[in-house]
Amino acid sequence: MSQQVNATSVTRNVGWSVLSKTSTFGLKFVTVPILARLLTPEEFGAVAVALAVVQFLAMIGGAGLASALILEPKEDEETIHSVFWANLALACLMAAGLYIWAEPLADWFGAADAAYLLHLMCLLIPLQLAGDVAYALVARRMQFSKDALWSMISESVAAIAAVIMALAGFGIWALVTQLFVSGVIRLAGLFFVSRYLPRLRFRPRAVARLARYSLGLMGSEIANFITFQSPMVVISRFLGLADAGAYSAANRFSSIPNQVVLSAVMGVLFPAFSAMMHDRERRSQALMLSTQVTTLLLAPMMFGLWALAEPSMLLLFGPQWAAAWPVLGLLALSKGLLTPCSTFIPYLKGSGHGGALFWWAVGRAVVTTGAVAYGAYNGSLVEAMVALCIVNALVLVGYSWVVFRADGTPFLVGFYPSIRPMLTAALMAIVVRYTLDNYLALHVHTVLQVGFGIVLGGVIYAALVLLTERPLLRKLLELVRRPKPQTAASLP
Template identity: 45%
Template sequence: MRQERLMAEQRKTLTSVVWSISSKIAIFTLKFISVPILARYLSPEELGMVASGMIVITFLLMFAGAGLTAGLIRDAREDAVSDDTVFWTNLAVSALLAVAVFVWADPLATLLGAPEASWLLQVFSPLFVLYLGPDVASSQLARRMAFDRDAFVTVVAEALGAMAAIAVVLGGYGIWALIVQLYVSAVLRFFGLFVAAGYLPGLHFSSSELKRHMSYGVRLVGADFVNFLSFQSPIVIITRMLGLPQAGTFNLTNRLSDLPNQIVLTGLMSVLFPSFSRMNEDNARQAEVLSRTTRATTLLLAPLLFGIWAVSEPAMTVVFGEKWAFAAPVLGLLAVSKGIMSPCGSFIPYLKATGHASVLWWFGLGRAITVVAAMTLGAWWDGLEGLCLALCIANLFVLLAYLAIVLKVARLPLAQGMRDTLLPLAVAGAMAIAVRLAQGEGLIIFHGAVLQLAAGVALGGVVYALLLALTQRRLVLDLVRR
């Protein structure tokens, strides 16, 4: 009976992963079409202004929710009073933040080093309500493992947002294309999630339920805060040290280098958190799933990201046009920095689900200090490329520290941890180096960026398949059978 229950749980988790990743693939396709079109009509300064403005919104949203919806997902039961309490709390806080940002847009923009973006902050201020309002409905879908509904809403919202942005930019309205895209997607997601979850907020509020969820959520907010410093601080550092055009270049290349993570990692993490939470009574099972998902995630993500580095020159020209070709080294280094961190995709949901939020906080704080210091030094030393190279080096040390912490918590042997993380990374790295050398030695002799990109991708696929057959055959066969 227990075996049947575990198999049913595995099937449900796998189905959820498929739906979640499928939605990310659809969104990837939309962005792969829309982002290059927008990039050809927008300047680096305009992209930098939007990136700087969204930093403020993202930062404050992290505190606004106080991690309350994570507590809802972690609950084994659904409770109307609990859900409504979180909804009304989120709505009140998001409305207050919207007013505050609108009033204090000028000093906030100046603090970022982009005073010319203050009007954008005022335009963006209503996004707080649109982003935070449907979080309870989203948590209900996650708790039910109903990722097919969430995926449908997300894809439709992103598709119509991208179409609206393209229409606006082709109409000659420049930066307003990005603003329209954000609002169309946010509004559609807002109403779509309520319908998908069948959630209609009631007039319930419980201070005891709010306190219960805050006791768990506040710890996650602390971890999210330090992670924010690691992931979002580059825009602030670049804007203040190098200027808005460089920030726009970073923003554009970061979007492209982050697409593999957007496809695989975000979809996987959204499923793993509730999945690990359901296994809280079976620590051995949690550790087994952690090991398997770490290897699978690394085998899938690392070659995509290291592969972007290998073909960064033709990729930048093909995707964004000749005017952005200068940013190819930035794209390659950002992809490598993300590839190094690809094994961590299962670490964060595992630590969250097992109640180790304090571990995430302290580790995240150390990581944030390391990464921010490294990027600041790199930007001072060699501008934007120096910052990206420093990020690669810092992430390597972060990965090793992360691995040591997770192995200790999960009580897994060091040899297994090395096999699950460093070996797949080495295989992907070897593939990327082979492609890069083939290009450098003139073995790929096609003329034109499109043919060079296609040849590099094809060669990388063949080399990686051979390396997998030599080093990871058992895991690949096991995943295929499942």
């Protein structure tokens, strides 16, 4: 890597990444409800199921080669070009297979009407994988500040295009257009930032060497993907496209805070932890600091959304979605329970604990899929979401044990500080929810309920954080004030 990796550089790059995601937060906050008002639950469900299949195959097609490239000691041109062409070849094979088997796949997922979407959206696989090498180079060089602008442009233009098409009456094609516009602009931005141009060079030995690492990593990635996407597939198969659409809309909205914070943090932390692989003390400090900070930022958003789910669903999504507010609330709660785990995947990947990551990811995928399937098969969408919350509460404890054991940190010494901001956010949300239900729900307009809840929650959370997290706040203030290093040293 061309830049020294330390707490200051990690904090700075996380800041740039979070800024790029935050800049699109307001736009997504508006566009997701607008699209939900203009489109039907069935349309949301069809695109969500098709996208889940596409993303799964894209992950297999990439085979983790780009992630292995990040860990290389130096940038070797032949290796980089070899990975690009290997990725592109696998992507084209996956796209062709999806096009041929689109109808039986759609029927198996309980979404036979979505087969035509799979025929078109298979093109997203090479579109996504063509940028993997360029992103790996950006991550190696810790150039997230340069990548931030293109990320903002791609998300913003795609969201605006989707809303315009939905308003013009194009229906489901608005969502499809959003995916393709975002993918094309994102790909162009990655090539521009990384200054990478593919050349006709291919060295099979280089790909085979990286594959030994990447195949093990790919197994954990697939298991994690199944964990996150299996609820959509299960709901579509057992409960139908309408419930899948309700889940998709609520999940997209409740995932906005994760997209703002987690996608930025995880992209930076993987190469950072990789650079600290052989420095346990510095790695442990980075793990604890990053875990506390992400929990401090994410937990109030997720638990606050749980507290305001009912008025928010009615206000933002409209009457046709109002009955789905428990789904939004339970999804926010399930995500809130996992906020302390936000840094665990990049930590295990970057610190050389791929085996622990793989077996934990497989177990988590099996339990999550089984619990949601049990809830959906024996009840309704709400019961499936309750099952997801129970599983995630257990995952929080188990995942923390796995990571702190791998780090050599006593469980309670690491666990309590990492969940303390989450407990503070939960207390804040309970107070807000109680106040709304008992004093405002019957007498105050929905808009005022949401506004009052946000203000009340912000005041309560800020006061509690000042009481419980003063050491963390002082540490963050020191990092912000610390001058930027003037020299850069390559890391082995």
